[in-house]
Amino acid sequence: MDLSWMAWTWQTATFFVVIALLLVGMRVWEWARPGFAPRHGVLGLDTTRGDRLFISLLSAAYIHLGWLGLTTAPLWWATVLSVAFAVAVFRWV
Numbered sequence: 211m212d213l214s215w216m217a218w219t220w221q222t223a224t225f226f227v228v229i230a231l232l233l234v235g236m237r238v239w240e241w242a243r244p245g246f247a248p249r250h251g252v253l254g255l256d257t258t259r260g261d262r263l264f265i266s267l268l269s270a271a272y273i274h275l276g277w278l279g280l281t282t283a284p285l286w287w288a289t290v291l292s293v294a295f296a297v298a299v300f301r302w303v
Contacts, residue, residue: 229267236263252302266296 236259248256257265270292277288 232263232267236260262300266292266299269295269299 239259245259248258251257273292273295274285274288277283277285277291
């Protein structure tokens, strides 16, 4: 399989490793302590830990895409914003 078209930098590899570790970590957490009690979120929806992880990952992707499209600032700021948003999602949603 030829993956030479993709820019495999250490940042790209770190991104995919972190996503994989988050998914494995969530699976282990669910196995160790099943989350049967959904939390009632800000929007009035019941959410589970998996829902909040998915919301965080999807939001991080949109934050990074918006950052790349709208600013010329370093991408690390988008990462900081994504982590802050993920913490907020896990706390309040």
